[in-house]
Amino acid sequence: MKxxxxxxxxxxxxxxxxxxxxxxxxxxVVCLQELKATDSLFPEKPLLDMGYHAIWQGQxxxxxxxxxxxxxxxxxxxxxxxxxxxDLHSRYIEAFINGIVIGCLYLPNGNPWPGPKFDYKLRxxxxxxxxxxxxxxxxxxxxxxxxFNIIPTEMDTYKPKKYIDNALFRMESRxxxxxxxxxxxxxxxxxxxxxxxxxxxxxxxxxxxxRDAGLRLDHFLLNGxxxxxxxxxxxxxxxxxxxxxxxxxPVWITTR
DNA sequence: ATGCCACGGAATCCGTGA
Numbered sequence: 062m063k064x065x066x067x068x069x070x071x072x073x074x075x076x077x078x079x080x081x082x083x084x085x086x087x088x089x090v091v092c093l094q095e096l097k098a099t100d101s102l103f104p105e106k107p108l109l110d111m112g113y114h115a116i117w118q119g120q121x122x123x124x125x126x127x128x129x130x131x132x133x134x135x136x137x138x139x140x141x142x143x144x145x146x147x148d149l150h151s152r153y154i155e156a157f158i159n160g161i162v163i164g165c166l167y168l169p170n171g172n173p174w175p176g177p178k179f180d181y182k183l184r185x186x187x188x189x190x191x192x193x194x195x196x197x198x199x200x201x202x203x204x205x206x207x208x209f210n211i212i213p214t215e216m217d218t219y220k221p222k223k224y225i226d227n228a229l230f231r232m233e234s235r236x237x238x239x240x241x242x243x244x245x246x247x248x249x250x251x252x253x254x255x256x257x258x259x260x261x262x263x264x265x266x267x268x269x270x271x272r273d274a275g276l277r278l279d280h281f282l283l284n285g286x287x288x289x290x291x292x293x294x295x296x297x298x299x300x301x302x303x304x305x306x307x308x309x310x311p312v313w314i315t316t317r
Numbered sequence: 318a319t320g321c322c323a324c325g326g327a328a329t330c331c332g333t334g335a
Contacts, residue, residue, distance in 0.1 A: 070334085071324050095334085097325060122325050123333070170335055210335075229335060264335065265322035276335075308323080308335080 062159055062316050064090045066279050068167070068208040068262075068309035071097040072125070075307055076104050082300050083111055088313055089131050090158055092165035093117075094208045095307075096125025096151075103127065120151040126167050126207070132159045139164075144188040152185070153192075161287065161316075162199060164192075166207040171228030179228050182210070186237045190244070193282075197244055202287035202316075205246065208309065209280050211238045213248065216258060217277035229278065246282035249314050253294050261296050262309045270301055279312045290316040 065088040069075050072093065083091070091113070096103065100119040108115050108129060117127035118140045128135060139155040142148075155164040166189065171182030189205075196203045212230045215221040224230035242248060250259060260275025269275065283291060294314035301310040 074324070095324090170333085172333095172335065224335095227335070262335075266335095267321060269322095278335080 062090065062161070063088045063313055064092075064161075064163065064204065064206065064281070064316070065311050065313035066092040066094070066165070066206045066208070066281070067311040068094040068279060068307060070095045070307040070309065072127070073098055073102060073104060075305065076107060078300070078303055078306060080107060080111060081303070082297065082311055083113065086297060086311065086313065090163060091129040092163065092206045093127040093129065094125070094165070094167035095123075096120075096127060097123060098125055116154060116156060118151040118154050120149075124151045124167060126151055126154045126165050128154055128156050128158075128163065128165050130156070130158050138162065142185070142188045142192050144191060145184070148185070153189075160202060162196065162201055162203040164196070164203070164205045164207075166205060166209070168208065168210045170210050171231075171234065174226055174228045174231055179231070182228055183233060183237065186234070186241075190237070190241050193241060193246070194244055197284060199284075200286070202290060203284040204287055205282040207280070208278055209238065210278055211235065212276050212278065213238055213251070213280075217260075219260070219274045219276070229276065242282070245285055247288045249281035249283050249288075249291055250277070250294050250296075250312065252288075252291070259296060260298075261312050263301055265308050279309060281312070281314050287316065292317050
């Protein structure tokens with residue numbers, strides 16, 4: 062099964078890019094983030110026409126997550142993380158597809174540091190970790206997939222010094238990410254490419270893509286049951302070079 | 318220290334993103 066994640070940065074503005082990439086890449090399941098669309102504006106029909114069923118949690122202007130699948134109707138298992146009834150951001154949706162539990166997430170950016178947005182990021186991560194710990198008790202393959210907005214190590218940014226006080230790279234963010242891994246999650250892309258610089262995001266500013274000034278922010282975390290099923294994975298980097306692209310590129314893995 | 322780009326939504330700018 063080919064599972065992908067793609068921060069689309071506005072699903073309606075970039076629908077032609079999304080459809081072009083789906084046609085080319087032929088993923089079975091796709092986790093999307095930053096829909097930037099309300100529920101009623103989700104482009105269900107063009108995706109169905111391409112054979113993809115979808116579940117989504119939209120929001121006006123910002124955030125928004127969705128899961129697409131070619132394996133028929135999707136069994137949704139959760140939307141939202143719980144642990145904070147006042148949090149109205151659409152950042153988590155989860156489904157059971159073809160024997161795998163797939164959690165699609167869009168972790169808060171958290172900039173600027175310090176401040177309330179950074180505090181929200183850390184609280185959201187704590188809630189994610191509480192839910193991830195519950196998922197670890199499942200006797201099933203589980204994947205946490207999406208835009209984590211975290212640069213896990215110095216190897217995952219073109220210029221570590223520049224990001225020292227950035228919420229994506231602050232030690233608190235990295236520490237929580239590694240505490241999450243310590244629950245028993247494997248960072249699939251890093252596992253496949255232990256020594257390579259791999260980026261999934263290139264800023265629109267300053268010709269970042271042309272200079273390959275990127276960050277690795279989009280991750281696949283696999284539990285112990287799913288990890289031995291991992292076969293391959295990669296970033297569809299060229300998609301970031303298409304006209305009218307998102308600032309993220311799609312990332313995918315395949316499992317047996 | 319700031320703007321550089323790009324989005325949605327409203328309005329001819331603002332908040333946000335990373």
